[in-house]
Amino acid sequence: MVPLLEARHVTKVFGGGLLDKKRVTVALFEFTLGVEVEPPSITAVVGESGSGKTTLARTLLGLAAPTQGEVRYRGTDLKRLSREQRSRFLRDVQVIFQDPYEVYNPFYKVDHVLETPIRKFNLASSRSAARALIEEALHGVGLRADETLGRYPHQLSGGQRQRVMVARAVLTRPRLIIADEPVSMVDSSLRATILESLSELKRSFGISLIYITHDLTTAYQIADHIVVLYRGSAVEAGDVERVVKNPQHPYTQLLVGSIPLPNPDHAWQRDVVLADSSDAPVVDLTGCRFADRCPYVMEVCTTARPPLFQTDPRRVAACYRLDHAPTLRSEDLGEVLVTATPTQANTLTAE
Amino acid sequence: MKKLARFLRTNPSIAIGAALLCGMLLFWLVGTITIGTSRAVPLSGPPDQPPSARYLLGTDSAGRQLLPVLIAGIPLTLEIGLLAGGVGLLIGTLLGFSAGYFGGSVDSIIRTTADVILPIPALAVLVVIASTIHTLLSVEIMALVIASLAWMYPTRTIRAQVLSLRNRAFVEVGRFSGETHVDIIFRELMPNLLPYLAASFVGAVGAGILAGIGLEALGLGPQDKPTLGMTIFWAIYYGATLRGMWWWWGPPIVVLILVFMSLFLIAQGLDRYANPRLRRTA
Amino acid sequence: MSAAYVVRRVLLFFVVVWAATTLIFFLPKMAPGRNPVVERIGMMVATGGVNTANIQAMVDAYEQKFGLNKPLWQQYITYLGDLTRLDFGYSLMLYPTKVIDVILISMPWTIGLLTVSTVIAFTLGTLLGGLMAWPKAPQAIHYLLPPLFMFSVVPYYLFGLILVYILAFQIRIFPMGGSSQYGTVANLSPAFIVDVVYHSILPSLSIILASLGFWALGMRAMMVGIAGEDFMLFADAKGLKGKRIFLGYAMRNALLPQTTTLALSLGTILSGALLVEVVFNYAGMGAVLFRAVSSFDYFTIYGVVFFIIVGVAFTTLVLDLVYPLLDPRIRYSKG
Numbered sequence: 001m002v003p004l005l006e007a008r009h010v011t012k013v014f015g016g017g018l019l020d021k022k023r024v025t026v027a028l029f030e031f032t033l034g035v036e037v038e039p040p041s042i043t044a045v046v047g048e049s050g051s052g053k054t055t056l057a058r059t060l061l062g063l064a065a066p067t068q069g070e071v072r073y074r075g076t077d078l079k080r081l082s083r084e085q086r087s088r089f090l091r092d093v094q095v096i097f098q099d100p101y102e103v104y105n106p107f108y109k110v111d112h113v114l115e116t117p118i119r120k121f122n123l124a125s126s127r128s129a130a131r132a133l134i135e136e137a138l139h140g141v142g143l144r145a146d147e148t149l150g151r152y153p154h155q156l157s158g159g160q161r162q163r164v165m166v167a168r169a170v171l172t173r174p175r176l177i178i179a180d181e182p183v184s185m186v187d188s189s190l191r192a193t194i195l196e197s198l199s200e201l202k203r204s205f206g207i208s209l210i211y212i213t214h215d216l217t218t219a220y221q222i223a224d225h226i227v228v229l230y231r232g233s234a235v236e237a238g239d240v241e242r243v244v245k246n247p248q249h250p251y252t253q254l255l256v257g258s259i260p261l262p263n264p265d266h267a268w269q270r271d272v273v274l275a276d277s278s279d280a281p282v283v284d285l286t287g288c289r290f291a292d293r294c295p296y297v298m299e300v301c302t303t304a305r306p307p308l309f310q311t312d313p314r315r316v317a318a319c320y321r322l323d324h325a326p327t328l329r330s331e332d333l334g335e336v337l338v339t340a341t342p343t344q345a346n347t348l349t350a351e
Numbered sequence: 352m353k354k355l356a357r358f359l360r361t362n363p364s365i366a367i368g369a370a371l372l373c374g375m376l377l378f379w380l381v382g383t384i385t386i387g388t389s390r391a392v393p394l395s396g397p398p399d400q401p402p403s404a405r406y407l408l409g410t411d412s413a414g415r416q417l418l419p420v421l422i423a424g425i426p427l428t429l430e431i432g433l434l435a436g437g438v439g440l441l442i443g444t445l446l447g448f449s450a451g452y453f454g455g456s457v458d459s460i461i462r463t464t465a466d467v468i469l470p471i472p473a474l475a476v477l478v479v480i481a482s483t484i485h486t487l488l489s490v491e492i493m494a495l496v497i498a499s500l501a502w503m504y505p506t507r508t509i510r511a512q513v514l515s516l517r518n519r520a521f522v523e524v525g526r527f528s529g530e531t532h533v534d535i536i537f538r539e540l541m542p543n544l545l546p547y548l549a550a551s552f553v554g555a556v557g558a559g560i561l562a563g564i565g566l567e568a569l570g571l572g573p574q575d576k577p578t579l580g581m582t583i584f585w586a587i588y589y590g591a592t593l594r595g596m597w598w599w600w601g602p603p604i605v606v607l608i609l610v611f612m613s614l615f616l617i618a619q620g621l622d623r624y625a626n627p628r629l630r631r632t633a
Numbered sequence: 634m635s636a637a638y639v640v641r642r643v644l645l646f647f648v649v650v651w652a653a654t655t656l657i658f659f660l661p662k663m664a665p666g667r668n669p670v671v672e673r674i675g676m677m678v679a680t681g682g683v684n685t686a687n688i689q690a691m692v693d694a695y696e697q698k699f700g701l702n703k704p705l706w707q708q709y710i711t712y713l714g715d716l717t718r719l720d721f722g723y724s725l726m727l728y729p730t731k732v733i734d735v736i737l738i739s740m741p742w743t744i745g746l747l748t749v750s751t752v753i754a755f756t757l758g759t760l761l762g763g764l765m766a767w768p769k770a771p772q773a774i775h776y777l778l779p780p781l782f783m784f785s786v787v788p789y790y791l792f793g794l795i796l797v798y799i800l801a802f803q804i805r806i807f808p809m810g811g812s813s814q815y816g817t818v819a820n821l822s823p824a825f826i827v828d829v830v831y832h833s834i835l836p837s838l839s840i841i842l843a844s845l846g847f848w849a850l851g852m853r854a855m856m857v858g859i860a861g862e863d864f865m866l867f868a869d870a871k872g873l874k875g876k877r878i879f880l881g882y883a884m885r886n887a888l889l890p891q892t893t894t895l896a897l898s899l900g901t902i903l904s905g906a907l908l909v910e911v912v913f914n915y916a917g918m919g920a921v922l923f924r925a926v927s928s929f930d931y932f933t934i935y936g937v938v939f940f941i942i943v944g945v946a947f948t949t950l951v952l953d954l955v956y957p958l959l960d961p962r963i964r965y966s967k968g
Contacts, residue, residue, distance in 0.1 A: 063523060087529070095527050102520035107542040113524060120529030168528070467645075470949055471653040472900035474907075475941040476660070482926050482934055483661035561788060568790055568908045569926045583794070587912065592794060593809060595802050604791050611786040 002075045003034035003334060004175055004208075005060055005093060009069035012055050012232075027055040029232040029289075030069070034334035035060075037175045037208040042199065043337060044219035044240065045212045046255070047229035053212045054098075056229070057180040060210070061095055091121060094169040098181040100161040104153035110161070111149050113168050114138075121172055137167035140204075141197050159190035166194065170201060177201070178210045183218065195222050216255050220244050225337040228252050231289040234308070238315025238336045249317040250294050288318070296321060308333065362624055368616030371609055375425060382422035391419040391577055402598050409598040412589040420577045421602050427490055427578040428560060429610070434494035435501060435559030440552050442498070443505025448536055450506065451513025462510070465503040473500040474565050481571035490573050497562045505551050512547055516540050546625035550618050557614040564607065579603040639954065646950045653942045657935065658712055662705070673929045721936035726928040732936040735921060740940065743917030746833060747906045750840035757841070758848025759891055763884050765849065766856035769875050777849075785846025789905035793839035793912040800835060807835045810914035836913045840906055851894055855887040889960045896952040899945045907941075 012028040031052075035043070047053045058064040059071055062078040070077045073089045081089060097103050105112060114134045117123065124130035135145040141163040153161060162182060169177050179198065183191040199222045201207045213219055219226055220240060227237040228251065236249040247253045287302040288294070294301065300320050308316040309325040314336050316328050328336070359366040390396070393413035400410040408417035450461040480496050481488060516522070517540065525539050541548075566572055567580025570588070574581075586592065586600035715721070721732035764770040765778060784792070801809045811832055859865065860883065868878045910919025918937050925933035 061527075090527060090529055095524075097520050097524070099520060103524045105521040105525075105539050105543065113528070116525065116530060117528040120534075165524075168524075467649055467652050468656075470649050470900065470946055471656070472904055472941050472945045474900070474904035475938040476653065476657055478922065478926065479657040479934060479938055480660050482929065482931070485929075564788060564791075565904055565908060568911060569923055571926060583791075587794075592797055592802070592912075595798070597798055600794060601798075604794060607791060608783075608787050611788075612783065615786050 003072075004037045004074060006032075006034040006072045007056070007060060007066075007069070008032055008072065008331070010056075010059055010066040010071060011068040012052070012059060012064065013067045027052040027232055028059065028066070030330065031056065031233060032069075032330040032333055033227065033234070034331075035176060035208070035210065036334060036337075040175075040202045040206040040208040041224040041337070042202055042209040042211055042222055043225045043227065044223035045210060045227045045229055046214065046216055046219050048214055050231065051214075051229040052232040053214075053229050054180055055232075057095075057178055057210075057212050060178055061093065062089075087121075091172045092175045094172060094174040094177045096162075096165050096169050096177060096179040096182045099185055100158045100165065101153060103165055104161065106153060109150055109152050110156065110164050113164065114149075114171065117168065117171050123171060133171065134167075137170050138164070140170065140200075141166045142193065143167070157187075159186050159194065162186050162194060163197070166197060166201075170205065170207070173205060174207060176208045176210065178212070180212045181214070182211070184213065184215070191218065192221070198222060216244065217259060227333075227337075228255070233289060233305075234318065234330075234333065235290065236315070236317040236319075237308075237333060238312065242312060242315045248311060248315070248322060249290075249319045250296055251290050252317070288320070310336065314338070362620045364616040364623070365620030368613040368618075368620065371613035371616070375606065375609060375613075379422055379425045382418070386419055386422060388419045388423040390416040391423045395419075399594075399596065401596075408602055409596070411585065411596075411599050412591070415577075417582075417598060417602065420582055421579075421606065424577045424579040424582055424603060425606060427573075427576055428563065428580065428607070430490055431494045431497070431563040431578065432556040432560035432610075432614075434491060435497040435562065436552060436555030436557070438495060438498035439501030439559065440505050440548070440555045442502040443551070443555075444509055444548065446502065446506040447509025448513055448540070451510040452517055452532070452536055452540070458510075461506065465506045468500070469503040469507070471500075473497075473562060476500060477562065477566055478569065478571065481566050485571060485574070488571065488573050490576060490578065493563060493566065493572060494559065497559050497566075501555060501558060501562070505555060508551065509544070509548070512544055513540060516543060546621060550621035550625055553614055553618040553621060557611060557618065560607075560610065560614075579607055638957070642950055642953050646946050649946045650943055653946075654713070654716055654939065655709075657938060658709060673931060716939060721939070722932040724925075724930055724933050726924065726930040726933070732933050735933060736918065736936050736940060739916055739918045739921045742915065743906065743910065743919065746836055746840075746910070746915065746917060747903065749833075750837045750906070751844070751902060753837075754841040754844045755848055755895060758845045759852045759884075759888070761845070762849035762852025762854075763856050763879070763887065766853045766860060767879055767883070768860075769879075781846035781849050783846070784842050785844070785850060787843050788908070789840050789843045790908035790912050792843040793836065793909045796835050796839050796842075797912065808832050810912075811916070832915075836909050836915050839909050839912075840902075843905070844902065847898075848891070852887060852891055855890055856883055859883050859886050889956070892952065892956055892959065896949050896956075899948050899952075903941060903945055 010028050010031045011026070014025040014027060029052075045053050045056060055064065059066050062071065065079065070079075072078065073081065073085070073093070076085060078089075103113070104110065111134075114137070115130065118130045118133060124133050134149070138145050138148055143160060143163050148156065148160060148164060156164070162185075166182075177198075182198070183194050186194060195218055198209055198211070202209060209222075211219065211223060223240045225238065226240045226243050227234050228243070228249065229235070230251050236243055236247065236252045243252060244256060247256045287304060288297075288306050291297050291301045298320060306318040306320050307327040308318050308330060309322040310316045310328045311322055311325040316333070316336055359369075393415050396406055396410040396414050396416045398410055398412050398414045400406050402409045406416055406418070408421060410416055411420070446461050446465070450458040477496060477500065481493070484492070517535075522535055522539055525535050530538065563572065563578070564580040564583075567578060567584050570584050572578055572581045572584070580603075582603045583600045586596070591599045719733050721736075724730050724732050724735050761774065761777065761781070764774045797809060801807045808831065865878065865882060868882050873882075907917070907919030907922060909915070910917045911923045914920055918940065921933065922937045924930070925937065
């Protein structure tokens with residue numbers, strides 16, 4: 001089955017123009033991921049800043065063109081979509097950005113962001129139908145129309161603004177929403193609420209979500225699957241329970257270990273030792289990209305890039321310490337991100 | 352209405368400038384109704400008369416009564432400015448938006464063309480054109496000729512403004528809400544640029560009038576219409592400066608100074624409004 | 634400042650001059666079916682004011698180069714060739730004087746008036762503008778703001794008219810016009826120089842007073858911006874004397890954008906100065922242009938316009954090359 005949205009060997013490089021030969025940044029390297037939306041699921045893409053997660057979001061959305069590789073919507077390259085296909089794409093795939101202020105045009109009231117898609121996609125036949133649609137969407141994210149509509153963006157709080165954006169994304173009943181750090185600029189008290197509503201969207205409307213974040217805890221909270229990104233490549237991926245409870249890649253272990261636990265017997269960050277990464281050569285694409293920070297680095301790590309080793313039907317990690325396990329082609333990454341339905345819970349074969 | 356009053360109070364320069372302009376327009380209106388411009392023609396009075404009770408602003412060497420001449424001249428000069436500034440800004444907006452929004456080769460061509468033509472002293476080229484077609488020069492044609500060299504600066508500044516806006520997140524959100532490029536330009540970008548466009552317009556009008564005056568100082572204006580600049584030209588031509596006939600060239604100068612001052616004030620006020628960072632200055 | 638930068642700027646100079654001269658060649662030709670030069674010569678024949686043999690020579694020379702039966706591109710090439718050799722033909726109104734000679738006589742006057750006036754206005758205006766923004770400057774300076782602002786909106790030549798009336802006609806301090814006593818031959822005697830200066834004061838004053846406000850306001854705006862910068866606070870905290878901070882820190886930095894403004898305004902300043910010459914009948918290119926326009930002497934018009942174009946472009950080039958010397962930030966970047 002053709003995935004709804006698929007990144008195929010996407011590499012994105014910045015810089016490297018005629019004058020800038022030395023300042024090349026490889027944001028994404030040979031990244032492949034197929035996003036299935038049947039059944040709906042939430043996939044978290046977790047990484048630190050500089051891991052390439054925003055670049056990934058933008059290439060998946062078609063806002064940035066990959067330097068190499070391609071992104072496909074229902075099998076067609078995004079750059080080659082026909083008018084009609086593009087229209088379908090915009091209905092099927094929606095976005096929530098990180099900054100809840102920049103996404104609003106300061107000239108208009110917030111109603112503008114809700115009315116525009118209704119108008120452009122003909123989602124309502126009359127003004128009253130449009131109004132009803134908007135109210136329903138706002139209600140779905142926990143906002144009251146009379147308190148929200150008719151106001152300018154600066155008159156609402158960050159949390160309210162972001163929720164309006166969620167409402168906007170839902171209007172076209174998309175199959176997939178790509179959310180790039182949707183709650184990192186929102187007060188922590190509201191984060192859980194907004195994330196819950198995103199989770200609810202999956203349950204009520206069957207909308208899948210790609211949730212991009214640096215925060216492992218929130219990822220664990222709502223996601224079914226997780227992809228851990230480090231410097232432009234996936235280092236570990238799979239079912240969120242397994243990856244977080246038992247991380248196998250050293251980087252994931254570092255991430256998990258850095259979550260402070262209220263356990264007096266377990267000193268925070270005592271167990272993981274790291275080498276300093278600040279002077280890493282910029283363009284070093286041979287070998288594992290974590291090699292310079294890895295406490296378990298071996299000879300082989302610097303010579304060739306580790307493939308994805310599948311230690312379980314529903315997880316992979318790119319680390320030579322797991323080379324006893326069979327490897328998985330990067331194109332098949334999607335196979336480990338299959339939502340377990342109750343009947344499949346104990347199946348060991350990857351489908 | 353209350354919003355307008357508050358706006359004027361917080362932007363005093365615009366208020367003063369607008370008041371000056373309105374004053375002049377009022378003068379023109381009242382003048383047209385009461386005195387009329389029919390006597391702005393030669394031989395409507397004895398020549399070279401200083402101001403008196405009968406001829407409020409005296410007469411010139413051809414016997415024109417100068418008060419009607421002044422009244423007739425105000426709208427003509429303003430028309431040159433409005434037409435030249437308006438057309439120049441229109442072209443500048445079109446080109447500036449295209450260059451800033453679409454980028455790429457469109458941007459390169461527009462930007463290079465503007466950058467090459469910009470350093471050319473406009474008066475020089477205008478003199479050549481105007482002297483060639485001097486018999487064809489009506490107020491409108493003169494304004495269009497001026498406009499042809501007035502678009503470069505607006506193009507550059509508008510392009511810069513568009514560039515700063517086009518990568519903002521709300522443009523991307525708009526794209527994902529189904530907006531086309533045309534939608535983005537007119538619905539999302541342009542409303543945010545309105546104060547800036549207004550300030551540019553006023554500036555362009557002022558520059559248009561200035562260019563018109565420059566041409567007219569050399570005699571390259573409409574030969575049969577008493578624009579303010581041409582009145583001054585005829586005064587110099589007939590030696591009114593040597594004969595001390597201040598009533599001939601004085602009033603047009605005063606009106607011109609008032610026009611420039613008011614336009615300058617309004618443009619500065621709008622500029623400050625469009626760019627709130629400037630509001631902090633003394 | 635890299636060699637590439639210099640080359641690029643020089644190239645731009647030539648491109649601009651080429652574009653401008655091409656523009657003034659083609660634009661008049663687009664006016665439907667008229668050939669103003671031929672018309673003009675025809676007019677001269679009709680009025681019979683010139684020796685017909687000379688007329689015939691002129692017509693022949695013109696026909697040879699720009700005859701209508703010649704294809705347009707050939708006329709264009711001839712035109713460009715003539716320009717590079719500074720051959721503008723004969724002045725129609727002052728035949729048989731060549732245009733280039735007329736221009737060369739008048740050019741020093743214009744350059745003199747323009748340079749002196751602009752230098753004085755720029756220096757004085759910049760200084761005043763800087764002081765106006767400086768809180769420790771004498772209070773009186775601030776009262777200069779309204780009149781300077783009023784002056785800055787007035788075009789130079791209108792200012793000239795007012796000055797002529799007040800200072801030359803009413804209170805006869807200065808001469809009404811001309812660049813020297815009527816009838817005297819130019820020489821380098823002290824008496825003549827004094828005479829020239831005496832005649833130049835009013836035109837110069839027109840330019841200075843009308844542009845002073847512009848420089849002052851611009852400088853003031855930049856100084857206000859700089860005054861808020863952190864490095865100013867630091868200089869003060871270091872204990873540097875006010876005058877040192879003012880000149881070495883504030884003015885030095887604000888001078889840079891001010892110089893850019895100068896470069897961009899060159900065209901306007903020159904145009905304004907030429908019109909001032911018209912008012913004062915000053916023996917510079919402005920007066921030449923004025924007479925050429927009045928008598929439809931197209932060859933002279935083209936000559937003067939060419940020099941205007943080249944003059945402005947050249948001065949801009951010089952400023953562009955000097956600017957990196959003033960601003961170290963530009964010097965060390967990729968230019």
